[in-house]
Amino acid sequence: MEQLVVQLQAVGFSAYEAKAYTALVEAGRPLNGYEVAKRSGVPRSTVYEVLGKLAARRAAYEVADESDSVSYVPLSPAMLTSRFRSNMDHVVNSLESGFDLLSTPAQARLTHAISGRPDLLDRCQDVIRAARTDIFVSVWPEELDVLRTDLRRATDQGVDVSVLCFGDPGEPIGYSYQHEFSSPDQxxxxxxxxxxxVAGDRERAVIGGLDGSDTWGTYTDDAAVVAVSVEYVRHDIAMQLLMRRTSGDESIQEYWRTAKELMRLRSDHGEPAERLRQMAKARGRR
Known part of the structure; x- marks a missing residue:
């Protein structure tokens, strides 16, 4: 019940209104002011004022019995939450329209550093939720689990989603692929x-690295960096599809393992991450 009170406050109820409403719902029958005060902890001196405010919100309604005693019943939680959702959609749509009128061509591109896994994943979710046309994701199972709900919602809204996962991606989301030719350990x-x-609409991207307790990353809407990020994911997916098609060809397998040209590209073990760490530390000292 305490959590419900907190959540109702987050959508505009006062603490007393939230307590009174949850008491009405929990009772399952009409309650008078005295009963609401007793069940909810709202002071008797203010309970009728609080119930009046709930009635004004149309979150509760007065009912009278044969003796004309007034009691209160709540709007059903299903209808209340539906109303909140509708109101919030209206507010968000109005904001989008208003900001569209204010928008001017960007004079500078935004790029900022990210530290910590929660902040990195929050920024990834921002990119996913803002996408309207396409999303390209290169990710590991641990992080995919956090992003899965938002990616699923994006596909349901008609966004073209491409996911490359370094490990088992689980239930497919949009166009999902597992990085198979090189193992996750490799x-x-x-x-x-x-x-x-994570790149969205080819307009914004998050690039990050995670290693044990260390996490660092960058958000950017710089067109050049976003383009490179998208092409990185697209190219890696194309490579996996080609390798999957030729997986039975031993000569290709042998070439992948032993060709000097490819071995040279894989010779800097851990160096990319080390450079990222150094850059993140340098930012932290500024």
Missing amino acids: VLDNVGCRLMV
Whole structure:
């Protein structure tokens, strides 16, 4: 019940209104002011004022019995939450329209550093939720689990979603692919961290690295960096599809393992992550 009171306050109820409303719902029958005060902890001196405010919100209604004694019943929680959702959608739509009128061509591009896994994933969710046309994601299972709900919602809204996962992606989301030709352990050894990319609408991207307790990353809407991020994911997906098609060809497998040209590209074990760490530390000292 305490959590419900907190959540109702988050959508505009006062603490007393939230307590009175939850008491009405919990009772399952009409309550008079004395009963609401007793059940909710709202002071008797103010309970009728609080119930009046709930009635004004149309979150509760007065009912009278044969003796004309006034009691109160709540608007059903299903209808209340539906009303909140509708009101919030209206507010958000109005904000979008208003900001569209204010928008002017950007004079500068935004790029900022991110530290800490929660902040990194929050920024990834921002990019996913803002996307309207396409999303490209290169990710590891641990982080995909956090982003899954938002990615699923994006696909349901018609956004074209492409996901490349370094490990089992679980239930497919949009166009999902597992990085198969190099194992996750090999990739981790080569890169030195769980490198991830989330790009939305080819307008904004988050690039991050996670290694144990260390997390660092960057958000950007710089068109050049976003383009490179998208092409990185697209190219990696294309490589996986080609390798999957030729997986039975031993000569290709042998070439991948032993070709000097490819071995040279894999020779800097952990160096990409180490450079990212140094950059993150340098930012932290500023």
